[in-house]
Amino acid sequence: MKGDKNLWILVFICVINSMGFGIIVPLLYSYGKKFGLNEQTIGILTASFSVAQFFATPLMGALSDRWGRKPLLAISLFGTCASFLLFATAQSLVILFAARILDGITGGNISVAQAMISDTSTSEDRAKKFGILSSAFGFGFVIGPAIGGLLSKLGMQVPFYFAAGIALIGALCATFILKETKGTKTAEAANAKSTLASKVPHAKGHKVDREKHPFGNKNPHLAAVAASTKKKKKFNFSSLITSLKLPVIGTAVFIGFLLTMAQFVMIIGFQTFSVDNLKLSPTQTGLFYAGFGITGILMQLCVPLISKFISSKTVILMLSTVVCLTAMCFAGFTNTLLAFAACIFVYGLFNGLRNPMLNAIIADRNSDEDQGEILGVNQSYASVGQTLGPIAAGLITVISIHSVFFLSAFFILTGFLLTFRLKAKEKQHS
Numbered sequence: 352m353k354g355d356k357n358l359w360i361l362v363f364i365c366v367i368n369s370m371g372f373g374i375i376v377p378l379l380y381s382y383g384k385k386f387g388l389n390e391q392t393i394g395i396l397t398a399s400f401s402v403a404q405f406f407a408t409p410l411m412g413a414l415s416d417r418w419g420r421k422p423l424l425a426i427s428l429f430g431t432c433a434s435f436l437l438f439a440t441a442q443s444l445v446i447l448f449a450a451r452i453l454d455g456i457t458g459g460n461i462s463v464a465q466a467m468i469s470d471t472s473t474s475e476d477r478a479k480k481f482g483i484l485s486s487a488f489g490f491g492f493v494i495g496p497a498i499g500g501l502l503s504k505l506g507m508q509v510p511f512y513f514a515a516g517i518a519l520i521g522a523l524c525a526t527f528i529l530k531e532t533k534g535t536k537t538a539e540a541a542n543a544k545s546t547l548a549s550k551v552p553h554a555k556g557h558k559v560d561r562e563k564h565p566f567g568n569k570n571p572h573l574a575a576v577a578a579s580t581k582k583k584k585k586f587n588f589s590s591l592i593t594s595l596k597l598p599v600i601g602t603a604v605f606i607g608f609l610l611t612m613a614q615f616v617m618i619i620g621f622q623t624f625s626v627d628n629l630k631l632s633p634t635q636t637g638l639f640y641a642g643f644g645i646t647g648i649l650m651q652l653c654v655p656l657i658s659k660f661i662s663s664k665t666v667i668l669m670l671s672t673v674v675c676l677t678a679m680c681f682a683g684f685t686n687t688l689l690a691f692a693a694c695i696f697v698y699g700l701f702n703g704l705r706n707p708m709l710n711a712i713i714a715d716r717n718s719d720e721d722q723g724e725i726l727g728v729n730q731s732y733a734s735v736g737q738t739l740g741p742i743a744a745g746l747i748t749v750i751s752i753h754s755v756f757f758l759s760a761f762f763i764l765t766g767f768l769l770t771f772r773l774k775a776k777e778k779q780h781s
Contacts, residue, residue: 355471357467357471357529357530357532358468358471358480358483360524360528360529361464361467361468361484361487361529362483362484362487363487363521363524364424364428364464364521364524364525364529365464365484365487365488365491366487366488366490366491367491367517367518367520367521368428368431368460368488368491368517368518368521369487369488369489369490369491369492369495370491370492370494370495370498370514370517371431371435371491371495371514371515371517371518372491372492372495372514373491373492373493373494373495373496373498373499374495374496374498374499374502374510374511374513374514375435375438375499375510375511375514378499378500378503378507378510378511379396379397381507382507382511383396383444383447386441386442386443386444386447387444388444388447392444396447396448396451397451397738397741398738398742399448399451399452399455400451400452400454400455400458401455401734401735401737401738402455402734402738403451403452403453403454403455403456403458404455404456404458404730404731404734405731405732405734405735405738406731407455407456407457407458408458408461408462408727408728408730408731408734409462409724409727409728409730409731410727411423411427411457411460411462411463411727412462412463412466412724412725412726412727412728412730413724413727415462415463415466415533416466416533416724419531419533419534420463420466420467420470420531420532420533421525421526421529421530421531421532421533423463424460424463424464424467424525424529425522425525425526426457427457427458427460427463428457428460428518428519428521428522428525429457429518429519429522430453430454430456430457430458431454431457431458431460431518431521431522432515432516432518432519432522433453433457433515434450434451434453434454434457435450435454435511435512435514435515435518436511436512436515437449437450437453438450438451438511439508439511439512439515440508461488461730462726462727462729462730463727464484465481465484465710465714465726465730466532466533466726467532468480468481468484468714469714469717469726470532470533471532472714474715477711477714477715478654478658478664478707478708478711479654479655479658479707481654481706481707481710481711481714482651482652482653482654482655482707483651483652483654484707485647485651485703485706485707485710486648486651486652489644489647489648489651489703490648492644493641493644493645493648494641496640496641497641498510498513499514594725594728597716598776598779598780599712599716599773599776599777599780600713600716600717600725602769602772602773602776603709603712603713603716603729603773604713604728604729604732605732605769606668606709606766606769606770606773607705607706607709607729607732607733607736608732608733608735608736609736609762609763609765609766609769610672610675610702610705610736610762610763610766611732611733611736611737611740612735612736612737612739612740612743612762613675613679613740613759613760613762613763613766614702614736614740614759615736615737615740615741615744616740616741616743616744616755616758616759616762617679617682617698617755617756617759618740618741619740619741619744619745619748619755620682620744620748620752620753620755620756620759621639621640621643621695622636623748623752623755624691624752624753624755625639627752628686628752629688629691631688639692639695642692642696642699643695643696643699644699645699646696646699646700646703647699647700647702647703648703649700649703650700650701650703650704651703651704651706651707654704654707657704664708664711664712664715665708665712665770665773665774665777666774667704667708668704668705668708668709668712668770668773669767669770669771669774670701671701671702671704671705671708672701672705672763672766672767672770673767674697674698674700674701675698675701675702675763676760676763676764676767677697678694678695678697678698678701679694679698679756679757679759679760679763680756680757680760681694682694682695682698682756683753683754683756683757683760684753709729710726710729712773712777713725713726713729714726716780743758744758744759
């Protein structure tokens with residue numbers, strides 16, 4: 352992996368891309384107030400991005416399966432750059448909404464980046480590479496708010512121009528430096544097909560379960576034939592539903608949706624509890640949140656080490672989910688900074704294993720031709736979780752602030768129970 356130049360270029364692109372997102376999110380409310388943004392419309396403005404991303408991400412992923420990863424990643428980053436410029440020069444609330452929707456529509460870079468990782472990895476090192484990619488996104492999200500806060504002292508538009516600038520850098524890197532990864536397995540598949548022709552008569556007509564025999568799985572020869580003979584299909588939004596019916600992939604996607612919703616419920620509780628109960632200042636809250644983000648990055652960097660001791664990705668997911676569930680339950684009973692910080696940091700640490708494990712499980716069970724589309728569907732459901740989580744948290748705070756953490760624990764518990772179904776489906780379709 353040390354010699355994987357493309358991986359580290361992709362990591363750099365992911366860092367600056369997520370940094371741009373991290374820069375503007377904390378400033379949305381204060382910047383939008385001069386255009387009439389209030390406590391109600393800020394939620395709608397935030398949700399507009401996620402809703403647009405829900406529909407656009409699987410489409411971007413599917414297009415990358417047909418046209419290649421590199422051009423779609425570049426297009427999405429140029430779109431992000433344009434959306435930040437539109438936000439910085441906005442003169443009305445309508446333009447703010449248009450800018451966030453544009454960013455959501457072209458925000459399919461996460462699924463495309465994941466597909467590029469999947470293109471060049473094997474089942475053995477896929478979780479490690481997804482862990483590195485998740486760390487890159489996490490690092491950008493952590494340092495972004497701090498940079499945005501400092502730049503806002505120079506003017507409220509400055510952070511948005513800066514975010515546009517770094518998105519442009521990412522787009523240029525994707526265009527001129529990053530190498531295309533789509534089709535890297537085509538030559539291997541062709542060789543496997545020719546070998547199979549002499550060993551397995553009539554294999555050409557053999558039907559292969561996409562989940563059961565993806566690339567790198569138990570029968571690579573049959574997988575190669577299936578991929579080489581498969582016709583390119585046009586993307587259909589019905590895949591957002593049909594993907595959930597896939598035994599292993601569908602279960603993994605739904606678990607990801609639940610755990611994402613749990614995280615965003617927790618974030619609302621984190622903000623309100625820090626300000627209203629612990630009486631932390633904005634600077635202290637920002638540093639607290641940065642600490643939470645760093646814990647996840649540290650755990651993601653440990654994925655290669657953890658994978659050496661525990662080979663099953665589903666088992667790692669199970670164990671990490673149990674710890675997160677325990678942390679959220681304890682957070683619901685805390686009233687002091689030290690106890691609350693301990694719960695949040697433990698949660699952040701083990702929650703960092705969620706995306707690398709789920710993405711690797713999904714990629715392992717998917718064919719090379721559909722990586723972008725399926726990973727895009729996965730990201731779409733994560734966007735739904737990001738939208739529904741804060742809404743659910745806002746409703747339950749009527750009971751108490753502590754109830755938010757119990758709601759988060761409920762979603763984690765549901766996800767944990769589904770990991771047993773995931774493990775059973777893996778055995779059934781292995």
